[in-house]
Amino acid sequence: MLYSEGFNPRPKLSLPLPRTVGIEVDDDLLCFRMEIASQESDLCDSVKAGLSEQLPDGVELLAVRTAKAKTPIQPCQAAYLLAVRKEYLDEKLKSRIKSLLASENLNLRRQMGPENSKFKNIDVRPFLKSIELDDAVITVECKISLTGSIRLDEILELLELDYGMLSAPIRRTRVQWQEG
Numbered sequence: 001m002l003y004s005e006g007f008n009p010r011p012k013l014s015l016p017l018p019r020t021v022g023i024e025v026d027d028d029l030l031c032f033r034m035e036i037a038s039q040e041s042d043l044c045d046s047v048k049a050g051l052s053e054q055l056p057d058g059v060e061l062l063a064v065r066t067a068k069a070k071t072p073i074q075p076c077q078a079a080y081l082l083a084v085r086k087e088y089l090d091e092k093l094k095s096r097i098k099s100l101l102a103s104e105n106l107n108l109r110r111q112m113g114p115e116n117s118k119f120k121n122i123d124v125r126p127f128l129k130s131i132e133l134d135d136a137v138i139t140v141e142c143k144i145s146l147t148g149s150i151r152l153d154e155i156l157e158l159l160e161l162d163y164g165m166l167s168a169p170i171r172r173t174r175v176q177w178q179e180g
Contacts, residue, residue, distance in 0.1 A: 002033040017075040017144070017175060020152055022163075024171040031073060067179065075144045077129065077176040080152065082138040083168040084161065089136055093159070097131050097138070100158055108154055124150040124158075131159075136167065141174075 003009040014031040034047075048064040055061060067073065084093070100106065106125040112118045127150040129141040138159065142150055152170060156162060 002035065016073050016177075017078065019172060022169055023152065024169045026171060026173045027078075027175045028172075029073065029075075029175070029177060031067075073177050073179055074146070075175050076178045077144060077174075078142055078172055079174040080140045080142065080155065081171040081173060082140065082155075082159075082161070083166055084136055084138060085165055085167045086136060088161065088165045089133075093161075094133060096158075096160055097133055100128070101131055106158060108157070110151075110154070122148075124154055 002012050004012060012033050016029055016031060019025050019028070034043075044064040044066065048061055051064070052061045103125060105123045106128070107121055107123050109119050110122045112120055127143050127145075127148070129143050130139075131141075132139045140155055142155075
């Protein structure tokens with residue numbers, strides 16, 4: 001594995017789509033650089049076995065693969081599951097979902113930094129691919145681009161929900177990745 005230079009070297013690691021605190025993730029990606037001295041298939045198996053031994057209970061490493069050097073991997077789409085408490089599953093919520101999907105623009109005022117008093121108006125509609133309510137779970141599919149995406153707190157705001165109205169933590173699933 002390659003490390004940074006300097007007094008306190010650290011492994012060069014990257015999470016191309018970091019998760020928000022309190023969000024569960026079924027599909028995540030960790031990137032790191034290595035010097036390859038063996039066959040690619042042997043290396044992937046060896047790295048997977050070595051990393052799997054060090055993971056905490058409940059975390060499973062599904063695959064290890066090599067990518068071309070310096071090829072950035074970017075997320076382009078992700079789905080989020082919002083389990084809603086039964087008392088909030090009503091016609092108002094269903095109507096709100098239909099209204100959001102029918103809208104051409106969804107303008108929000110976004111704060112630019114946690115301690116910053118600057119705000120920016122942004123249309124988040126291009127980032128919403130779909131919203132589906134099935135049983136007690138809302139599935140929100142979001143587009144992600146170099147120009148941005150929609151934030152989870154913005155999704156909740158648009159749906160007129162808050163974390164207290166959810167029966168489980170939000171879960172990120174089905175991330176699509178693209179190279180280059």
